[in-house]
Amino acid sequence: MSRSAPLIDADVHNAFADIRAELRPYLSRYWQAYADAHGIVVPPAGYVSPVGVQREDARTPSGGMAGSDPDFLIRDHLDRYSIDFALLTGSHVLGLSVHPDVDWGNAIATAYNQNLADRWLGRSPRFRGSIVINHSDPAAAVREIERCAQDGRFVQVLMASGSSRLFGQRFFHPIYAAAAEHGLPVAIHPGTEGAGTAGAPTPAGRPTRYFEWHNIVPINFMAHVNSLVCEGVFERFPTLRFVAIEGGLAWLPSLLWRMDKNYKALRAETPWLKRLPSDYIRQHVFFTTQPIEEPERPEHFLQVLEMINAPNNILFSSDYPHWDFDNPRMALPPLPAAWKSRIYHENAAALYGLTLDVPVAPSAP
Amino acid sequence: MAKHPVAKVSELPPGTRRLVRVGNIEVGLFHVEGRIVAYRNVCPHAGAPVCVGRISGTSLPSAVYDYQYGHEGCILRCPWHGWEFDLRTGEHLVDPATRLKAIPVVPPASPASEQLEPIPIEREGDSLCLVLPGESPNP
Numbered sequence: 121m122s123r124s125a126p127l128i129d130a131d132v133h134n135a136f137a138d139i140r141a142e143l144r145p146y147l148s149r150y151w152q153a154y155a156d157a158h159g160i161v162v163p164p165a166g167y168v169s170p171v172g173v174q175r176e177d178a179r180t181p182s183g184g185m186a187g188s189d190p191d192f193l194i195r196d197h198l199d200r201y202s203i204d205f206a207l208l209t210g211s212h213v214l215g216l217s218v219h220p221d222v223d224w225g226n227a228i229a230t231a232y233n234q235n236l237a238d239r240w241l242g243r244s245p246r247f248r249g250s251i252v253i254n255h256s257d258p259a260a261a262v263r264e265i266e267r268c269a270q271d272g273r274f275v276q277v278l279m280a281s282g283s284s285r286l287f288g289q290r291f292f293h294p295i296y297a298a299a300a301e302h303g304l305p306v307a308i309h310p311g312t313e314g315a316g317t318a319g320a321p322t323p324a325g326r327p328t329r330y331f332e333w334h335n336i337v338p339i340n341f342m343a344h345v346n347s348l349v350c351e352g353v354f355e356r357f358p359t360l361r362f363v364a365i366e367g368g369l370a371w372l373p374s375l376l377w378r379m380d381k382n383y384k385a386l387r388a389e390t391p392w393l394k395r396l397p398s399d400y401i402r403q404h405v406f407f408t409t410q411p412i413e414e415p416e417r418p419e420h421f422l423q424v425l426e427m428i429n430a431p432n433n434i435l436f437s438s439d440y441p442h443w444d445f446d447n448p449r450m451a452l453p454p455l456p457a458a459w460k461s462r463i464y465h466e467n468a469a470a471l472y473g474l475t476l477d478v479p480v481a482p483s484a485p
Numbered sequence: 486m487a488k489h490p491v492a493k494v495s496e497l498p499p500g501t502r503r504l505v506r507v508g509n510i511e512v513g514l515f516h517v518e519g520r521i522v523a524y525r526n527v528c529p530h531a532g533a534p535v536c537v538g539r540i541s542g543t544s545l546p547s548a549v550y551d552y553q554y555g556h557e558g559c560i561l562r563c564p565w566h567g568w569e570f571d572l573r574t575g576e577h578l579v580d581p582a583t584r585l586k587a588i589p590v591v592p593p594a595s596p597a598s599e600q601l602e603p604i605p606i607e608r609e610g611d612s613l614c615l616v617l618p619g620e621s622p623n624p
Contacts, residue, residue, distance in 0.1 A: 290550065351549070352549035355548075355549050356548075356549040384530075384579045385566045385567035385568055387578060388543045388569065389544070391544035391547045391552070392548060392549040392550070392551070394546060396579075
């Protein structure tokens with residue numbers, strides 16, 4: 121039997137059928153009582169998808185929350201698309217970073233990671249975990265990274281992209297030091313823009329509806345990537361890699377060009393930068409594909425990829441089982457063969473240290 | 486060749502500049518670190534009158550969040566886009582391949598003064614003369 125080309129999905133959402141029941145055993149008695157009274161509450165952004173966030177067809181056989189049954193997720197997604205590895209990015213927990221009570225946020229983060237290790241990571245060798253941290257308490261985040269990094273099935277650090285501060289600022293540097301020390305990329309994922317202690321989804325205020333909010337999520341990603349470079353994070357932590365999940369990528373040429381142009385005039389403000397800003401982004405920042413931008417003419421998408429040196433920086437992702445899922449077989453336009461292998465598996469394999477079975481020559485039909 | 490007197494060295498104390506013009510050619514003269522240097526008043530980036538920009542120092546390459554100031558009096562900052570040029574070399578601080586158009590300041594009858602490109606400035610005693618093709622100006 122021939123084997124299809126390798127595929128790594130950099131954004132797959134494991135979920136909870138009953139988050140309180142599943143996390144409760146991992147909470148201290150104090151936080152159990154809190155959860156019993158209030159539930160596992162994290163601040164919502166207040167934007168509700170009119171089509172629902174979870175795909176209706178991805179509900180579990182018993183009718184539960186899409187993504188909440190590991191075995192069904194394997195059948196419904198990994199087997200269907202012959203996915204070699206899925207980076208699990210969780211559901212309904214990233215908002216812990218924008219909860220006003222950092223101790224509660226820390227408690228959920230640890231409980232989530234313990235549950236993930238126990239319930240998911242042992243279920244399939246194709247699952248890889250993200251260490252969810254509370255970015256509002258970097259000291260606690262470092263402890264969580266240190267704890268989870270002992271388990272090699274965790275291959276990255278993950279935090280909410282919603283924040284009251286830009287991620288380049290030195291408040292966050294302990295997180296990057298710990299991640300770099302353990303060789304773990306740091307990823308951000310959207311959803312908390314405008315939630316809890318996070319800033320408004322745009323500097324000009326709050327979008328009115330989910331559609332408008334979802335359109336403009338990239339502005340937050342642009343702000344964070346810009347900050348990471350300008351604050352010298354990649355000079356200070358030269359081995360750190362950063363992953364921008366689900367924040368789009370077609371905006372990147374504009375940011376690269378604007379940063380490089382400004383640097384030629386304004387370098388004196390950031391004398392620690394030794395190279396053009398675009399060089400740091402190309403070397404250190406990775407972008408996942410979903411929800412992929414869809415120009416009217418597909419060749420324009422390829423031109424954007426050329427502008428951003430995409431074959432080295434892009435990771436395929438599906439966002440299963442969310443409403444704006446990208447089908448691995450159909451989402452991207454036809455790509456040059458070398459780009460395809462890099463975007464669909466090689467970049468992620470190198471970034472996360474995943475070993476793929478090298479496909480053998482297809483057998484005769 | 487025509488020698489056009491443009492300035493006197495005594496009019497150019499250390500750390501100062503003079504902008505001079507002969508025909509359509511504008512030249513900035515700078516006395517920097519004991520030397521007289523001269524550049525065409527055209528920024529290689531976008532054509533601005535670069536030689537009227539601020540002369541200052543700038544931040545030195547450093548570690549993250551480490552602020553050090555240096556190159557005092559050696560940095561010319563273009564008035565249009567703020568590009569910094571090192572007056573000692575003419576090089577843009579970000580991209581050294583981008584350089585101010587230098588005019589060599591040379592003694593009379595030196596090999597460079599025989600060349601048309603770049604046009605030289607001859608320094609003889611206190612006198613600075615731009616050397617251009619064509620007839621000498623009337624005294």
